[in-house]
Amino acid sequence: MDIATARKRLEEVRDELDRSVAVLNGAHQMHPLVADYPQDPADAGSNLSESDRAEAILAAAKARRVLVLDALARIDEGSYGRCVACGAEVPEGRLEAKPEAARCLGCQVKWDRSRR
Numbered sequence: 001m002d003i004a005t006a007r008k009r010l011e012e013v014r015d016e017l018d019r020s021v022a023v024l025n026g027a028h029q030m031h032p033l034v035a036d037y038p039q040d041p042a043d044a045g046s047n048l049s050e051s052d053r054a055e056a057i058l059a060a061a062k063a064r065r066v067l068v069l070d071a072l073a074r075i076d077e078g079s080y081g082r083c084v085a086c087g088a089e090v091p092e093g094r095l096e097a098k099p100e101a102a103r104c105l106g107c108q109v110k111w112d113r114s115r116r
């Protein structure tokens with residue numbers, strides 16, 4: 001994937017996240033029940049309230065937005081596509097699936113573990 005394509009995809013993801021965050025913020029203020037958010041049957045028995053769910057989705061969208069903005073900054077710096085931890089090239093397939101990926105899979109697994 002070339003840099004221009006990566007930038008375009010990241011900007012699309014960022015815009016989409018901006019919309020989601022705006023909608024969720026609005027939904028959260030006006031409709032704490034977020035009635036039209038699709039209910040996952042697997043969660044039906046959980047004790048998370050709808051507003052907790054909206055909160056969790058909002059937090060995830062904001063966290064991903066930070067990663068996307070970081071990736072766009074790395075494009076500007078010229079370091080995009082390299083693992084921020086070990087400097088190895090992040091495999092093409094991983095960037096296709098997740099253009100905001102900052103680490104190769106090995107470093108990502110270690111990073112996730114260290115934060116648990």
Ligand SMILES: [Zn+2]
Pocket residue numbers: 083084085086087088103104105106107108
């Ligand atoms: Zn790495």
